[in-house]
Amino acid sequence: MTLSIILQVLLALGFLMFGYQKFTSEQMKKGFEYFGYGDSFRIFTGSFEILSAIVLIAGIWVKPLAAIGGFMIVATMIGAILTHMKVKDSVKNMLMPLMLLVLGAIVAALNWSSLF
Template sequence: MPILSIVLQVLLGLGFLMFGFQKFTSEQMKKGFEYFGYSDGFRVFTGFFELASAVIVIVGIWIGSLATIGGIMIVITMFGAIITHIKIKDAVKNMMMPIILLILGAVVVIINWSSLF
């Protein structure tokens, strides 16, 4: 497995552990989901999905197919975040972090794609 993929998996894994936990602990996240028009249930689902993607992408360091699956989960999550920013007519500068994370997740998927088959 290329070093680039391992580095990205560690960074994405640690980041999404943090993002996932924030969905449960941050008052700002609770208010953000309300502002976006999403329910508390969706916030909790998103938190669990982010935590799962973090664990899966980190375990993917040793099991390549899981790196691909975790990367796909991250891409899906960030696609949803970007759509949310577009829905509320947010400035592009506020979409940069989800865009960057989507690209990094996609790189992990591309590097590890062949491990699925």
């Protein structure tokens, strides 16, 4: 489970940063406008990303939360990929969300059995 903990910490650090940026970055505000989303969805997304990070960290000690956090990351990245597809963005711009989706899926898979 060392792999899972390493991925959980890395994803949590990333999603704390990504979520924080949704609240503070002008570039994020402009990006959400470009994608056709309002401020309320940007705030929701940032909050969900920060919550995902917290759940992943808590999952180090409470294993079912690691799986739930992994699924939260997967759901967020599916949304990001669909958004990029909606605006006919290049595959290059989808690589980061695809990579994060895979890493979230690995965490969810590694901790799947703890849900039952």
